[in-house]
Amino acid sequence: MTRRDFAKGVASAGLLAAAGRLAAQSHEPTGVAELDLRQSEIDAVTPQDFAAYCSLEPGAAGAEALSAAVSRFPVLGRLEAAFDKVFREAKDTVVTDANRPAVWYLYNMGLIVKTPKTMFSIDLHHRRAEEFAPFLDFALITHNHNDHYTERFKVAMDRGEHKPVVNNFFDNYGVRDRKYGGYTRAKSKTFRFGDVTIITGLCDHNSYLIDYTTPFEVQVGDFTLYHSGDCCSHEKLGVTRRPDLWVFHPYCGMDPVKGAVETVRPKKAVIAHLQELGHAKGRYRWTYRDGMRAKARLEAAEFPSVMPLWGERLDCPT
Numbered sequence: 001m002t003r004r005d006f007a008k009g010v011a012s013a014g015l016l017a018a019a020g021r022l023a024a025q026s027h028e029p030t031g032v033a034e035l036d037l038r039q040s041e042i043d044a045v046t047p048q049d050f051a052a053y054c055s056l057e058p059g060a061a062g063a064e065a066l067s068a069a070v071s072r073f074p075v076l077g078r079l080e081a082a083f084d085k086v087f088r089e090a091k092d093t094v095v096t097d098a099n100r101p102a103v104w105y106l107y108n109m110g111l112i113v114k115t116p117k118t119m120f121s122i123d124l125h126h127r128r129a130e131e132f133a134p135f136l137d138f139a140l141i142t143h144n145h146n147d148h149y150t151e152r153f154k155v156a157m158d159r160g161e162h163k164p165v166v167n168n169f170f171d172n173y174g175v176r177d178r179k180y181g182g183y184t185r186a187k188s189k190t191f192r193f194g195d196v197t198i199i200t201g202l203c204d205h206n207s208y209l210i211d212y213t214t215p216f217e218v219q220v221g222d223f224t225l226y227h228s229g230d231c232c233s234h235e236k237l238g239v240t241r242r243p244d245l246w247v248f249h250p251y252c253g254m255d256p257v258k259g260a261v262e263t264v265r266p267k268k269a270v271i272a273h274l275q276e277l278g279h280a281k282g283r284y285r286w287t288y289r290d291g292m293r294a295k296a297r298l299e300a301a302e303f304p305s306v307m308p309l310w311g312e313r314l315d316c317p318t
Helices: 003-012 016-025 032-043 047-054 059-072 074-092 129-135 151-160 256-264 288-300
Strands: 102-105 111-114 119-122 138-140 190-193 196-200 216-220 223-227 245-248 269-271
Touching: 032 074, 032 288, 047 059, 059 074, 074 102, 074 111, 074 129, 111 223, 119 129, 129 151, 138 151, 245 256, 256 269, 256 288, 269 288
Parallel strands: 119 138, 223 245, 245 269
Antiparallel strands: 102 111, 111 119, 190 196, 196 216, 216 223
């Protein structure tokens, strides 16, 4: 597909305006041509290429191989740059308003969240994710698929730093404090760490992975973040108060408009999980055009929506 064909298709679907709004939200020029360039870079990477990149040794030991990988696949350089940006900004940012945490989108569905008292991650997946472990107070993982966490990060948090990793596949939810009780398939549990309250749920990933995914409702002051992971249906979603941000997968079987209208009612929807490099092109890997289509549908239903790029800080509604 040429850039002209891409632009024509986007315009015919009524999505050119959405691309313009995306450009205004980004720290880089991200109009249709830029998204087309990024898409071509992404499409060049196979799951095998991405697995090889993820397996590179950290630090100086893997520097030469990393340089070769980035030279061959520029999108991997973007992913490294996104990590560097979020890592630097998360450490340097001082949050003073309990109702306005800082939220960064790192990769796939990964978030870094910083409040006045805590810093934590949700579904953090990156070759270098474990570098965050010393700086995080806890981590949340929606489900046991390796595009939502890395083994090195899990080990660094749980065994190295002895910090909570809240999920539905560790014993005791990954929380060492016995007050939370043992591991169960309970529909809902509530955890409190510092100034953060987390309310869990359970939902289906697909027709056979039933109650496989744990959505997290995260409350900080008056702010609420709802991360529904790879939930395939809106019927099992549930929030106790209206989220400021709803991070979701728009192509896992759930109709995001029904989810927004009937269940979540977010102040802002965050479209995630499009560019999963561990999935093959055309097979559980979606395009920016797919994301803009979902964005346009949500906005037509009067739900403000964003499709963040890797490394962006999300604006929280006031």
